[in-house]
Amino acid sequence: MSPAILLSAFYASLVLCALGLAWRASAWFRLRIGPDARDITWSQRVAAVFRGAASALFGSRILRLLAALLLDVLLLRRLFAREKLRWTGHLLVVVGFMLLLLMHALAPLVSAKLFPGYQPTLDPYFFLRDLFGAMILAGLALLLSGRRADFPQRRGLIDWAFVTLLVAVVVTGFLFAGYKIASPRAFYRMTEQFIGSTDPVKLEPLRAVWASEFGVAFGDLKQPIDPDLMEQGRKMQRDACASCHSKPASAFVSYPVARALAPVERSLDAGRADVWLLYLHVFACFLGLASLPFTRFFHVVAAPVSLLVDAAAQDRAFSSAGRVAQRALALDACVHCGICDSRCSVAPVARYLNNAYLLPSYKLGATGALARGRLPRDEADPAAEGAFLCTDCGRCTSSCPVGLDLADLWQAGRGDLAAAGFPAPAQWVQARSALAWAESLEADSAQHPLVDADAAFAPLSAERRTFSRCVQCQTCTNVCPVVAHSIDAEHGVDLTPQKVMNLLRLGLRDLTLGSRMVWDCASCYQCQENCPQGIRVADIMLELRALSVHRLGAVRGQREPS
Amino acid sequence: MKYALFLGCKSSGHLPAYELSARAVLGHLGVTLIDLEFDCCGYPARDVSRDAFVVAAARNLALAERAGLDLLTLSSCCFGTLRHAIRFLGEDAALRARVAQALAAQGLAWSGKSAVEHLLQVLARDVGFDVIAAAVRAPSAGLRVAAQYGCHALRPSDVTGLDNPMAPTVFETLLSLTGATPVDWPRRLDCCGDPLHQANAALSERMTRAKIADALESGAEAICSACAHCHLRFDAVQVDSSDPPIRTLLYTQLLGLAMGLPAKSLGL
Numbered sequence: 001m002s003p004a005i006l007l008s009a010f011y012a013s014l015v016l017c018a019l020g021l022a023w024r025a026s027a028w029f030r031l032r033i034g035p036d037a038r039d040i041t042w043s044q045r046v047a048a049v050f051r052g053a054a055s056a057l058f059g060s061r062i063l064r065l066l067a068a069l070l071l072d073v074l075l076l077r078r079l080f081a082r083e084k085l086r087w088t089g090h091l092l093v094v095v096g097f098m099l100l101l102l103m104h105a106l107a108p109l110v111s112a113k114l115f116p117g118y119q120p121t122l123d124p125y126f127f128l129r130d131l132f133g134a135m136i137l138a139g140l141a142l143l144l145s146g147r148r149a150d151f152p153q154r155r156g157l158i159d160w161a162f163v164t165l166l167v168a169v170v171v172t173g174f175l176f177a178g179y180k181i182a183s184p185r186a187f188y189r190m191t192e193q194f195i196g197s198t199d200p201v202k203l204e205p206l207r208a209v210w211a212s213e214f215g216v217a218f219g220d221l222k223q224p225i226d227p228d229l230m231e232q233g234r235k236m237q238r239d240a241c242a243s244c245h246s247k248p249a250s251a252f253v254s255y256p257v258a259r260a261l262a263p264v265e266r267s268l269d270a271g272r273a274d275v276w277l278l279y280l281h282v283f284a285c286f287l288g289l290a291s292l293p294f295t296r297f298f299h300v301v302a303a304p305v306s307l308l309v310d311a312a313a314q315d316r317a318f319s320s321a322g323r324v325a326q327r328a329l330a331l332d333a334c335v336h337c338g339i340c341d342s343r344c345s346v347a348p349v350a351r352y353l354n355n356a357y358l359l360p361s362y363k364l365g366a367t368g369a370l371a372r373g374r375l376p377r378d379e380a381d382p383a384a385e386g387a388f389l390c391t392d393c394g395r396c397t398s399s400c401p402v403g404l405d406l407a408d409l410w411q412a413g414r415g416d417l418a419a420a421g422f423p424a425p426a427q428w429v430q431a432r433s434a435l436a437w438a439e440s441l442e443a444d445s446a447q448h449p450l451v452d453a454d455a456a457f458a459p460l461s462a463e464r465r466t467f468s469r470c471v472q473c474q475t476c477t478n479v480c481p482v483v484a485h486s487i488d489a490e491h492g493v494d495l496t497p498q499k500v501m502n503l504l505r506l507g508l509r510d511l512t513l514g515s516r517m518v519w520d521c522a523s524c525y526q527c528q529e530n531c532p533q534g535i536r537v538a539d540i541m542l543e544l545r546a547l548s549v550h551r552l553g554a555v556r557g558q559r560e561p562s
Numbered sequence: 563m564k565y566a567l568f569l570g571c572k573s574s575g576h577l578p579a580y581e582l583s584a585r586a587v588l589g590h591l592g593v594t595l596i597d598l599e600f601d602c603c604g605y606p607a608r609d610v611s612r613d614a615f616v617v618a619a620a621r622n623l624a625l626a627e628r629a630g631l632d633l634l635t636l637s638s639c640c641f642g643t644l645r646h647a648i649r650f651l652g653e654d655a656a657l658r659a660r661v662a663q664a665l666a667a668q669g670l671a672w673s674g675k676s677a678v679e680h681l682l683q684v685l686a687r688d689v690g691f692d693v694i695a696a697a698v699r700a701p702s703a704g705l706r707v708a709a710q711y712g713c714h715a716l717r718p719s720d721v722t723g724l725d726n727p728m729a730p731t732v733f734e735t736l737l738s739l740t741g742a743t744p745v746d747w748p749r750r751l752d753c754c755g756d757p758l759h760q761a762n763a764a765l766s767e768r769m770t771r772a773k774i775a776d777a778l779e780s781g782a783e784a785i786c787s788a789c790a791h792c793h794l795r796f797d798a799v800q801v802d803s804s805d806p807p808i809r810t811l812l813y814t815q816l817l818g819l820a821m822g823l824p825a826k827s828l829g830l
Contacts, residue, residue, distance in 0.1 A: 345602035348621045352614040394575030426761030485768045524753035525717035549610045
């Protein structure tokens, strides 16, 4: 084992990590989310964020910020309030990881300085190392199993890379520790160092003790062991070993691993497992370090920064440039924990329409993908449906464990979708005239005769009885506030309510679907209340509206307006 | 008097004062409010799918039914939407079956046992004018107020059943109890314009401004709304506006003040 190689690998990982962090962080100032982001330069955003963060750090808010950092980020109080199991999982991983990092990985800097008698093989450290590792594995299992979701998780390589690396670090650690416990080679290296001998005959009493009580897998020990030899060995053990080596049974994971490895221990020793197992473990750690900025692990950086910027954003002086940076930051701070999804007001609608993009964590993904120019064309319509059916109830924002300002992100996302050609239905429907839409529908209508499959979808307008009583008295039109307020030609009403009813009466429903009236209806129900014939005019309007999204949506891409 | 409180998305996200003042006032008048895990009433989903809107509404109704409670809504739009869902479920057996299937997947069922009531209905009918009059300790001295019902509280009357849709009086009566003077304004039954603010912003704004101008011309000092959508809409168009402003109040705030409750407890 060459310390030089390990050291250079460590520094290389550190440099990669630093470069990656810089690259990821730069996205907060590069990525443009929201129509207002176009006019704001990256330098304005950098300045706004640093000014805001500085005022949050050095202002009177620092105590509240620290409390939020501890309670919201570290202790995840909002997760605790809703999902105890996953909260326990997260806490196990965080605490296990932090303690392992401090006590074990940074031992020369931390443990050795704080605890003068620190030895990794001495209790309680021997035990604690296993405990912390086991905490991480148990926590990950809880986190992965505890999540209930209505839609399949879109976990990418990036999400799995994080979990895999963490598991790899812990598992190789246990394997290496287990191997070392059982290794005769490790035993002789220690005796050489502390007793000055590797002579099996001279060490026979000690070997007897280490084989029976310390789990070393000597293949050449005479059985059964003489009790006198054991007594002699115990004395040697007390004198030479006890001060820095506890019995390994307290390492409750590594010791069973050692017992399991015992049959192959000699081949492992011969194959220099002391080198490659260590390399495996150390390189898994380095790989984790180097890839930190590119996996979900990045949230440990982005989430606290986001919280800091969020605290700054409470300030009135926080500029729109800062808010733009905050949106990009939100994309990195989100780990798709799904708490917002479970609180989403339109989750029942999402389930019924089978559209995950109504749910906040998926919507956030789509918003980010669109800003990066990576939203697939066939995902854009569902994403737009999700964006425009949001009721802005704010429950996602108030439930987010890391306090992301999601309401602002949705607002920005709707603007971006509209700019990319996916506005709210009212806008794309009204971009063409009712006649132009009817022409586009002609071919499609052959498969859509009146009173058929639409009956379930639009039962009122598909049923002649609904409006056959219409006497064209125009009462609906006369009481319509939309008609009354339509004063300019460009945005005026094309078909008045009574004309819509008349077209339906004539069986010309396709001519009504693209009408401005259908989407300009305020659903105030004056028409329906006042109709002398009892026709449900407003109900029919709203029905046509839903029908137009589907029928016109199907032919929308076929003939764009010239 | 015990109700499941249906806050609505607008109140929870944008108008915490409505929840605050409604809880304070109703609590003092002996109405117990229970919180259930309600979601959106389904109103926005009606634009894209009748089924989805009814499923969303029915989920809320089923939650209340499981708890053995009727719903009290603060917003007229939620009120109308939930009541429409009940109508559609009642008249369309095929829809009922599809909804039942969707609800069953969530372990819920709808049978129509829970009623949907508007705040104004609960105050007028359940609490009663006498009890409210007795609770008023600091009547506002003749504040001239324009009552804004919200379309979906009144129309269609065969769905809402709140009052006479052409000449309602219940809100004005409730206003009088607080010491305020309800004004007669020609546009009082008009739409506030809110449902169109996304689809047609210019038209929506004209509708809202026409109402505000009409209230002012009729001598009103404030518009008092019984719907979060209307209230927020009147506020929204008055931001950065050079038109003469009008004060906006929620009925629960006005009543709370008249009952002598501290302004802070009413979100004022």
